[in-house]
Amino acid sequence: MHTMVYQEGQWYMEMESQDIKTESSSSDIDFSRINLGSGNTNFKGWLNVDVTRSAQMHVDLSDFPWPFPDECADELFASHILEHFNKEGGLRFLEECQRILKPGGSLRLAVPDLDIFINAMQGTEPEKVSGYRWTDLNHFMGGDARETNPYQRHKYMYTDGGLIHQLSQAGFDGIRRREPHALDSKQWVSFSLLMEAYK
Numbered sequence: 001m002h003t004m005v006y007q008e009g010q011w012y013m014e015m016e017s018q019d020i021k022t023e024s025s026s027s028d029i030d031f032s033r034i035n036l037g038s039g040n041t042n043f044k045g046w047l048n049v050d051v052t053r054s055a056q057m058h059v060d061l062s063d064f065p066w067p068f069p070d071e072c073a074d075e076l077f078a079s080h081i082l083e084h085f086n087k088e089g090g091l092r093f094l095e096e097c098q099r100i101l102k103p104g105g106s107l108r109l110a111v112p113d114l115d116i117f118i119n120a121m122q123g124t125e126p127e128k129v130s131g132y133r134w135t136d137l138n139h140f141m142g143g144d145a146r147e148t149n150p151y152q153r154h155k156y157m158y159t160d161g162g163l164i165h166q167l168s169q170a171g172f173d174g175i176r177r178r179e180p181h182a183l184d185s186k187q188w189v190s191f192s193l194l195m196e197a198y199k
C-alpha cells in the first residue's frame with residue numbers, strides 16, 4: 001500500500017510496507033476525479049483524499065489552499081465531510097472546490113439533512129434516522145464531547161436552503177438535489193441531503 005503525502009510544498013509517495021519515501025511531482029497524479037474526505041474506503045478510479053493515514057492521499061483539507069492545481073478536476077465527490085467544518089470553513093471548502101474544478105466540472109455533496117433531524121425530533125419520519133437515538137442529536141449538532149477525534153466532530157448543519165446559499169456564495173451554478181451515487185454510503189443515505197452543483 002502506498003500513500004501520497006504533501007509536506008513543505010512537495011508531494012511524496014510513501015511505501016508503507018518498505019518504509020520508503022520518494023519525491024513525486026503533481027504532474028504524475030491524476031486529479032480528474034477526487035473523493036474529498038474519503039474515509040477508510042479508497043474507491044477505484046478516484047483520487048481518495050482524507051486526513052486519515054489509511055487514505056490513498058493524506059491531506060488535511062482544513063489547510064487552505066489545498067495542494068491541488070487550479071482547474072485540475074472534472075468531478076469532485078464530498079460525502080459527509082462539509083459538516084466537519086464550521087460555516088466559514090465550509091464556505092472556504094466550497095471555494096476551493098470551485099478553484100480546482102475545470103469549467104463545467106461537477107461537485108456532488110452529501111451532508112446530514114438538518115430538516116430530516118428536525119422532523120424526526122418532532123415525531124414525523126423517525127424511521128429516516130433509525131439507529132440514532134435523540135441523545136445522538138448532540139453528535140449531529142457538533143456538541144458531543146464523547147467524540148474525541150476533532151476530525152470526526154460536526155461543526156455545522158445544513159438545510160436545503162442553507163446549502164444552496166453556501167454553494168451559490170462560492171460561485172456554483174446548476175445547484176440541485178441529486179440521486180444517490182455508487183459512492184454514497186448506504187448507511188447514511190436515508191438522512192442525507194444529496195446535492196450537485198457545477199462550475
Ligand SMILES: C[S@@+](CC[C@H](N)C(=O)[O-])C[C@H]1O[C@@H](n2cnc3c(N)ncnc32)[C@H](O)[C@@H]1O
Pocket residue numbers: 036037038039040049050051052059060061062063078079080081084151152184185
Ligand atoms: C463521516 S466520515 C465520511 C467518510 C466517507 N466520505 C463516507 O461518506 O463514508 C468524515 C470523513 O471526513 C474526514 N475529515 C474530517 N475533517 C477533515 C479534514 N480537515 N481533512 C481531511 N479529511 C477530513 C474524516 O477523517 C472522515 O474520514
